[in-house]
Amino acid sequence: MKSDPQTVLAPATHDRDWWRGAVIYQLYPRSFADANGDGVGDFAGMVERLPYVASLGVDAIWVSPFFRSPMKDFGYDVSDYRDVDPLFGTLQDFDTLVARAHELGLKVIVDQVLSHSSDQHPWFMQSRASRDNARADWYVWADPKADGTPPNNWLSIFGGSAWQWDTRRRQYYLHNFLASQPDLNFHNPDVQKQLLDDLRFWLDRGVDGFRFDACIFHFHDLKLRDNPPAQKADTLSVPASNPYSFQRHLYDKTQPENIGFLQKIRNLLDEYGAASVGEIGDDDSIKTMAAYTSGGDKLHMAYSFNLLATESSAGYIRRQVEELEAQIADGWTSWSIGNHDVPRFLSRWGGVGATGDYTKVALAMLASLRGSVCWWQGDELALTEADIPYEKIQDPYGITFWPEFKGRDGCRTPMPWSRDLVHAGFSGGRPVEPWLPVPAEHSARAVDASEADTASPLHFMRRLLAWRKTESRLLRGGIRFVDAPEPVLAFYRTPDQGPELLCVFNLGRTPVEIDAPANGLQQIHTGVDEHLEATLAGERITLPAHGFFYGQHGSV
Incomplete structure (x- = not known):
């Protein structure tokens, strides 16, 4: 059910530069808090637990996708850009979340997936119906080669060719991710206009900004040229076992036309005083981050996978930051060491036997770098990567590349709230099985256990961020x-x-x-x-x- 948008504050009533040096806490709706007892997180659960997030001293929440979706990629396959999936609640529930966040002094950043939609989106269902309907050119379609094979050698991040044959149109369509996630055709100005209108829909509901998923994939090379082989496999954003890393991705992403579209987004955001952060997973991500944030007319800030890698030496971190600083000029970055796509940093960086003290020093380091901070939910509890057995794996990426790569479920397990309740209190103590299992070691580090220990990383985070706000040189x-x-x-x-x-x-x-x-x-x-x-x-x-x-x- 759709409802009237909330009243929007005039841009002049708040600091347009609030995002510079801000700490942004990422909420994964499926895994944060389950209020209705179905084993999946929801907006009511987020609203109930939002005071906890505010108590950390963060400045904003980044809410991962919650739009209507068949959930083939857990919300990153959108079938309606203007509605909430019933799994999480309603538009009214979203409005309640925004209002409560603002009461608590938190900005709200919505995760937007513009590069592709679900194959169940009405746009795609119409596009695939024929070659001459009103939305026939809203997605990337191409004829096969003479021998019936795909138009070129482009690969999907999720494995195999990036092209899927469609029997209705007798053409291939492009999908950089799952075959059920067809890529929109941004060379069509009607597509750009529609997506900008959809962004305005959420801005009118009072959101303070957007995190743009896969924002380097908006455009493709119109000539459909083959990608050349990579001189060195890029394994920052994909595992080494994924052939995607064998190509240099010159033509399937990061096209020059994307600059113009990002400028259109910025013009829209400037109307509302809203901010943006873009995900840059590129062969040359630092160069792209600099290009996409410079000049004050594109993204406000961007983050890469450079600190989401397995390498964690002091020298490596220094090289990444110095290389960015050498190129970024007046641009801005948002550093992150954990999110929904990579193993928990305490396991990935700290290794076996890593303690909560490692979480503390990593947070202090991250919060002291030049830039803003994106923080993954639960990392303040010193949670380790969960070992999910194959029969409980949900992530299609993990199913495809098992066992060399076990997917992303290990960092997406439910937030542990209470050490003494079943499933760590994720569903309020109800015995319902959550969508992913809660490891015993996570229950031992639940929020209530961390609250009881004044030396815990949780309390450290509160004290650190409170002190950081008094130190302008860090902001x-x-x-x-x-x-x-x-x-x-x-x-x-x-x-x-x-x-x-x-x-x-x-x-x-x-x-x-x-x-x-x-x-x-x-x-x-x-x-x-x-x-x-x-x-x-x-x-x-x-x-x-x-x-x-x-x-x-x-x-x-």
Whole structure:
């Protein structure tokens, strides 16, 4: 059921630059909180648990897709861009979420999947019916080669050819993901207009911005040229076992026409004072992030898979940030070390035996980099990657590439709320089986258990983000790295005026002692965690295992 949109605040009533340096908490509707007891999360559950999110000190929530969908890819296959899937509730329930979030001081960012729709969307059902109907050109159709094979060598991220034969039109259609997710044809101006109108629908309901999924896939090469082989397999956004990494994706994504469409999006967002963050999973993601955020007329910010990779050394992190800073000019990034597409960072980066202290230092490091922050739900509880048995795997990606790649379900398991309730209280203690199992180790780290332990990563996050809001150099300043031995990462945050802020992090499991980068260093005691805070003696900084240090030259 559709309802009237909420009243929109005039853009002048809020800070248009709120997104710079913001911390954005990603909510996965299926897995956050189940209020109606069907084993799947919903809007009522999110509304009930929203005060918990606000208590963390984050600035915004990013809500993963909740639109009507056959759920072949769990909402990333949209069949109606203007309605809520009944699994999660109604449009009125969404409006309630937005209103409650705003009451709690949280911005609301909606995950938008524009590059492709579901094959059950009425647009596609009409498009595939004939070659001469009103929406015949709304999707990417192409004739086969003379031998009946697909038009070119493009591959789907989910395995196999990116082309699917359709018996009705006797043509192939493009799908960069599942065959049930056909790609829209952005070369058709009517498609662009329709999608912009759909964005306006949600802006009129009071949302504060959008996260654009797969936003480099909006356009394709009209000549349908073959992609060349990759000189080196790109395994940042796909596993090494996926042949998608064998190609250099020159023609199936990141086309120059995309700049113009992003500018149209920006013009629309500027009407409402809304913000945007784009997902960039590209062969040269840093270059694309710079291009898509520069000039103040495209995306507000973008994030890549560079810190969502398995590599986590101090040197690797420094290289990614410095390479971006060398290219991004007046653009802006949003760093992320975890989301719904990759294994939990505590397992991926920390490895076997990683503790909550590693979660703390990783969060402190992430929140100190230049840029905004995207934080995946539950990482503040030091949750590990869940080991889902094959018979319970839901992710089509995991089913295809099992067992070398077990898919994305291990990071998407239900949020654990109570250690003593069945399924960790995800469904309020009801015995219903959740859509994915809750591991026993997650129950032990449930929210109520973390609340009871003042030394938990949960409390650390609250204290850190509260202190961060008082330190302007971490929100808007520049960044300059200094040399430090592994596993130490050290850099200055550089304001336009005043002393630089030195940030040092020991990403290792043993204490480390290093020389201060210059004389006259004064320590800033944050009060965030005395156990992990380094000590300064003379010109030597002693960092405990997973410890951190903040300081400046001159009086504090």
